[in-house]
Amino acid sequence: MSILTTNPMIKNGLLLGLFALCCTGLVALVNALTSDTILLQQQKQLTLTLNQIIPTELHDNVLSEQCILVNSPQLLGTKADLPAYLAYKGEQPVAIAIEAIAPDGYNGAIKLIIGVDNTGTILGVRTLFHQETPGLGDKIDLRKSDWVTHFSGKRFTGNSSDWKVKKDGGQFDQFTGATITPRAYVKAIANAMTFVEQHRQALYQSHYACEANHE
Template sequence: MIPSMKKNGALLALFGLASAGLVALTFQGTKDKIAEQQRLQLLATLDQIIPAEGYDNALHDSCKALTSPQYLGSPAPQQAFVATEQGEPVAVAIEATAPDGYNGDIHIIVGVSWSGEILGVRTLSHNETPGLGDWIETRRSDWVSSFEGYRLETATDSRFAVKRDGGDFDQFTGATITPRAFVGAVKNALIYFDRNKESILLAPGCGETL
């Protein structure tokens, strides 16, 4: 009995090691592809929120690491991509997090001109309920385009709220928490930009925070 148990235990241990090795090899073989896909997706998103004809630098290479739990929604550094033309800043795409989504964090990116006009907003990732909260995705609706052209007048600008709360932005049928959180994250990102636009240029590069 005991020799048989030892044999089975050894077989299980070998199987576990083999499985772990296979997972490690699979990860090593796919991580570069995943990273490349993420890079291409980011490039496509940046092109959607900051018109390429408006700047002359390599936008994805101009990454700055910004940290503001209060306004960017996370204690971890958020990425910002500064668009320049002839060396002068003309726009920035700032990542932010809405920590109060219905099912957790909603990660967004806000494109804003250096004068403060929203150029575009996109959802990067979320866990909101399919069929309700996922209207923040462009494949489901054009709701995120309703931010374009807005400027933050003051930190208490009441337009940056869903209509149920007296603001300008539609809530979704059966789902108010998601758009409320999203609008709040956009507003906070704009407040951060308005108060820190010059220091953004002096922020460390994204790789420098690693």
């Protein structure tokens, strides 16, 4: 008589193990088949975002292909390297799109990206990731509110005293019932702009390194 017929626990265990193995194989197959599609979608979204914060009429290069890595825990909000994208027109540098982190959001870190030209004027800002409270702090998301568009055209001169929400004596609106999120967001933009102002020439002279870093 077979051991499997006399010991249901062994039989069930083997069946469960076989089922788990099949599921693992199926997940691996799906990941393999969809990884290229996911990568393509991520690249399309990146291109769309970059062209929103540095309009296409201002540059003639592919922004995502001219990416460098930057690091400044104090001004960019994280110890990790972050990407910055260089915009050129006729081989002349005209603008930078730089990612930054607002580490002090209400529900955690907020990732954003800022486009800025050589005069220190913001061309656009977008939120890349956040976990802020729906209906309150999530107004930093363009799908919820146009609040982030109000930074466009603002010039940063190196003096961040007015780069605060109005409740703190600055020029930017806070949200009704939510001040922590916009306060953290505005501070992150001011810090990132300070970083760009301090390192603009060095950034333009940097070697493209994003792809090498991700291999």
